[in-house]
Amino acid sequence: GMGNAFLANIREADAICQVVRAFSDDNVIHVDGRVDPANDISVINTELILADLQTIEKALPRLEKDGRKDKDIAATAAEAKKAQAVLEDDRTLFAAAKSGEIDLALVRDLHLMTAKPFLYVFNSDEAVLTDEARKAELRDLVAPAEAVFLDAQTETELLELDDADAAELLAAVGQNEPGLATLAKAGFDTLGLQTYLTAGPKESRAWTIRKGDTAPKAAGVIHTDFEKGFIKAEVVAFDDLDQLGSMAEARAAGKVRQEGKDYVMA
Template identity: 45%
Template sequence: MSLSAGIVGLPNVGKSTIFNALTSGKAQSANYPFCTIDPNVGVVPVPDPRLKQIQKFITTEKVIPAALEIVDIAGLVRGASKGEGLGNQFLANIRQVDAILHVVRCFEGDVIHVDGSVDAMRDVETIETELMLADMDSLEKRLKRIAKMPDKESKTQAAAIRAALDKLNDGQWLAHADFSELEREALKPMFLLSMKEVLYIANVHEDELGEENAQVAALREHAAKAQAGVVLISGKIESELSDMEAEEAAEFLSELGLEEPGLHALTRETYRLLGLQSYFTAGKKEIRAWTVRVGAKAPEAAGVIHTDFERGFIRAEVFTIADLEKHQSEAEIRNNGVMRQEGKEYVVADGDIMHFKFNV
């Protein structure tokens, strides 16, 4: 599946430092593919300990994790909704991603803040206000075009637009606003910025990773009201880790009292934010995590591997990591009658290990 998340933030909040660490990490496992597609798009592996659990029982040549596309979006300034700075580029780029990773500076330091001082909630308000203003502009223009159109579809969309404008005027981010299913469907073709899910990244000082300073506490309170998550990261530490080999990085993390890089938690949370989950295939050549949307049925999951698998889907053979740990091998899972045979209506569960039978 090709879904992406865009990293946004004001200038000098650590946005590009975090993006560069995500897309260049030597500390990633040697089997984890990662790359930068162009200067501001990277493909990042999704760390998943379940891959190693499977490998304990199914020996294989390589292990391939799921991956995410992350976009480093141009820094935003006040007035972006009216084209100030790189505003037009910023808004165009953010329309193309499926979710927003909002980097918020929560540390003091020598790096000059664009507004002269560190204030997490002021920064959040600046960016979210610009995105909501851009949405209001789009909605008002659309409403002018369709307000007098007599067809039912235009009337439905016009009513949905008025409802959205009322909420935006009240300062509501639209992703979790109270809309009917019909209103959401009517607004969907407009690709509204404030309809996107948000994950806040609190960029903290390296000495404050285990603490909750006032900036982080304020951000958490805002995020809770917005039904959004918060991940704490020290951009400086992540940058240093990305330049280390795996063994050196593990030692550094141990010294800091951390179990894993903050970017691992960030990647997993982004995966969840996009409504994604993984199923696995495991054979002699490779163990691989495949990405499907939550709620996908077996034929759709098969189609992620190849469109022929979906088109000619017959059934899926399914077992779990718990089955593997209990019976120690796939052969024993079959011998004990634990291998499940699932048809077209089967809803894939996160962590399923699957084989597909198909005929084209």
């Protein structure tokens, strides 16, 4: 089982990424003596679910008592009971929220672990990576969470290859890009993050923002003064800038536009 310290670390995380064995290799021992991704996932999720149930059981009496005097707390108590029912049905709150069964905002202060976004990384071999039916089966197993498939051994080999040899190796295992690149994108998506680019005479740079952030909020990531004094931003699509070669050419082609304070970063 997971120790209390480990569970405490998970409680502080923004998302939960489970690395699940999906490869077969007699030289690499599995603790249960067999490769069974569904069982491995179930074992971890059960521990998280039980921990969340314990949290709710401790919190409910106080919430119900305080809820008699405060309608906001009463709403939290009602949603906590819904969460309890979901967990008792052996389901994560993340999955229930995705289907609209529960409003996680109402139970946010309980810091429930299965309410966090989930991401699954299947450490696979060539047999799995080239088997679309098997990958679809594993995706269905963890839905609505996102699934990433990679071969840790292949990823290690890729680091030592030039671009041509790396592309050849990736093609052999049915991948278009390194698994770590796919994982980075999936991690950003799971956390609700995105990047935007700034370009100047000396450098171009990527900045990390939350999906849905407005232009002033994005400017504030560079410097808080930029957010406070924001008036407007010049925006151009990366593909247009890449094709045309410079901001001057992009302006001449009518690809640069000005956006105000309400612009949501794309």
